[in-house]
Amino acid sequence: MSGKKAHVITYGCAQNENDSERLRGMLLDMGYTLTNKNDEADVILFNTCAVRENAEQRVYSNIGALKALKAQNPEILIGVCGCMVQQNHVTQHIKNRFPHIDFVFGTHAISRFPQILHSATQQRIFDIAACNESLSEGMPHDRMSTVIATVSIMYGCNNFCSYCIVPHVRGREKSRSVRDIIYEAEGLAAQGYKEITLLGQNVNSYSEIPFYKLLELVSKVDGIERIRFISSHPKDVTDNLIYTIASNPKVCKQLHLPFQAGSNNVLSAMNRRYTREDYLKIIKQLKAKIPGITLTSDVIVGFPTETNDDFEQTIDMVKTVEFDMLFTFLYSRRKGTPAEKIEPVLAPDEIKNNFDKLLALQNEISAKQNNRLVGKTVKVLVEGESKNDKKSLSGRTDGGKIVNFKGSDTLIGKIIDVKITNAASWSLSGSVL
Numbered sequence: 001m002s003g004k005k006a007h008v009i010t011y012g013c014a015q016n017e018n019d020s021e022r023l024r025g026m027l028l029d030m031g032y033t034l035t036n037k038n039d040e041a042d043v044i045l046f047n048t049c050a051v052r053e054n055a056e057q058r059v060y061s062n063i064g065a066l067k068a069l070k071a072q073n074p075e076i077l078i079g080v081c082g083c084m085v086q087q088n089h090v091t092q093h094i095k096n097r098f099p100h101i102d103f104v105f106g107t108h109a110i111s112r113f114p115q116i117l118h119s120a121t122q123q124r125i126f127d128i129a130a131c132n133e134s135l136s137e138g139m140p141h142d143r144m145s146t147v148i149a150t151v152s153i154m155y156g157c158n159n160f161c162s163y164c165i166v167p168h169v170r171g172r173e174k175s176r177s178v179r180d181i182i183y184e185a186e187g188l189a190a191q192g193y194k195e196i197t198l199l200g201q202n203v204n205s206y207s208e209i210p211f212y213k214l215l216e217l218v219s220k221v222d223g224i225e226r227i228r229f230i231s232s233h234p235k236d237v238t239d240n241l242i243y244t245i246a247s248n249p250k251v252c253k254q255l256h257l258p259f260q261a262g263s264n265n266v267l268s269a270m271n272r273r274y275t276r277e278d279y280l281k282i283i284k285q286l287k288a289k290i291p292g293i294t295l296t297s298d299v300i301v302g303f304p305t306e307t308n309d310d311f312e313q314t315i316d317m318v319k320t321v322e323f324d325m326l327f328t329f330l331y332s333r334r335k336g337t338p339a340e341k342i343e344p345v346l347a348p349d350e351i352k353n354n355f356d357k358l359l360a361l362q363n364e365i366s367a368k369q370n371n372r373l374v375g376k377t378v379k380v381l382v383e384g385e386s387k388n389d390k391k392s393l394s395g396r397t398d399g400g401k402i403v404n405f406k407g408s409d410t411l412i413g414k415i416i417d418v419k420i421t422n423a424a425s426w427s428l429s430g431s432v433l
């Protein structure tokens, strides 16, 4: 494939980013070089997300826009993969509505990508079979950073929250072996990576050994200085996990713990299997055992059974916990989920008002939390150039807060002391000591 170029476009979560690293790794192994321009690519691949309807609409519009490019250059191969196409109705729609799409494959077929691409030169390929094969190991990765890396420890989810499509498209939980995870971590350390984020839809239900023990084992890998993990489900947070975050110096003092709704009625309709009281008890323990811990969460506004009274309990939860950051989402109705059938209690403009109110509150709290760091000196792992200012460097604190500062490229990959001079809702800035 020498001289041929490929463009991989990724939507969605960290798991999808990690899958795209493997897809790009395979393309490089096949001899492609990578580009970020459709008009110079020989292969264009959309790695899609199914969690929200507007992301799906964006994919349809982006693949539709490539019709003219395919007409001009019939040799180009255009494909769609990931969670969205793991839904049968989506693949049928693409098959019928977008004849210029050459290949489609689901979340269970990633390791078959080279064969799928080869077959797509002869005929259209649609491969969304779910399979019970063991997990593929040793696949190449084209990683985005030379300092921080993600390592998937499990795939799928068993929780069946009533609004969520993930268990339907990624299947039941499957954990990688401890040996394979440690082997990947050691390989990353040998390449100079300093920080690893362990990934899974619900890392605390990792099944080979208790998750806190896996954290202990990864922390023994020489060269890896920081370990993070996403996502955790409140029902699976144990005392041992809290103790490990508190006591292991390599495990970052940060927890992303989605609460999704502040009202017990809504939590029950969501099938989240914890109450607001359970959630607040975990937060109390975390704050007591790990002073200064960074807490972040996901919240859904406008779940169909949610009333304004329910929403006020979400507001109350946010005021009580004072999260450092909140990922707020408008409920998105997903075909095939139990919640799909429930008619919303609130009108769209009421839901939008509630969403805006939550966002304004959290912006205020995030700014307040970040302001507490002004004047303090923090340890920052320098990741590279700042996204918004190429003349600055950027890194993260142990708690995961982004810090921008001026400094030499030789600092990249090092943990340095930075004095915080300014704070905004989303990031900090400072100067190197």
Ligand code: SF4
Residues within 6 Å of the ligand: 157, 158, 159, 160, 161, 164, 165, 166, 167, 201, 202, 233
């Ligand atoms: S825990 Fe719930 S929200 Fe998260 S992926 Fe599993 S089913 Fe979806």
